[in-house]
Amino acid sequence: MKPWIYIVLLGIAAVLYALMLPKRREETVSSERVVKEVESTLEAYMAEVQNENEQLVELVSQMKQELTAKQQAQQEQVSELRQRMLVAEQKLTESDTRLRIAEDQLTRTATLSEGSAAATSEVEDISPPVPSIKSRYAELFDLYEQGKSIDVIAKNTGFQRGEVQLIIQLAKQEESV
Numbered sequence: 001m002k003p004w005i006y007i008v009l010l011g012i013a014a015v016l017y018a019l020m021l022p023k024r025r026e027e028t029v030s031s032e033r034v035v036k037e038v039e040s041t042l043e044a045y046m047a048e049v050q051n052e053n054e055q056l057v058e059l060v061s062q063m064k065q066e067l068t069a070k071q072q073a074q075q076e077q078v079s080e081l082r083q084r085m086l087v088a089e090q091k092l093t094e095s096d097t098r099l100r101i102a103e104d105q106l107t108r109t110a111t112l113s114e115g116s117a118a119a120t121s122e123v124e125d126i127s128p129p130v131p132s133i134k135s136r137y138a139e140l141f142d143l144y145e146q147g148k149s150i151d152v153i154a155k156n157t158g159f160q161r162g163e164v165q166l167i168i169q170l171a172k173q174e175e176s177v
Contacts, residue, residue: 095160133171140167 134141143153150168154161 091158091160094158095163098163133167133174137167137171140164141171144168 137157140153140157140159143156148156150161150164153159154164157164159167
């Protein structure tokens, strides 16, 4: 073969190679674009996940602060209720003491009245006169005569509601005798 045919064949091969080369570049460029798009999408997704995580951490922090505030308020309420309970227990103890004293006085009075009923015919009663209930609980009866309720009287005098009712009933019985 003649050398010029080799040159022509070589030229045709070079042209074909040149035509194929841009296609490869386009494929590489398009695959690079896809990779860049995927990377940018992943970066956007990561940024979104990061923002959501920060919001979640902030929300958990707020919830923790609210819980702490609620616990502190409940602790204060518990402390206040304990103090009230102690005061109520002290009042109950005082009321029990008063009631025992009143029961003892009633027992003595009943014993004395039974014993003195027989001795009255022979000797005058030596025991000092027992003051009336109204004189012993003047403040209570002042409030009662002003038309105050039993609850208000109990609160102002420091007696229990039942004690106030009992004292008023005893005074009414004392007046009727």
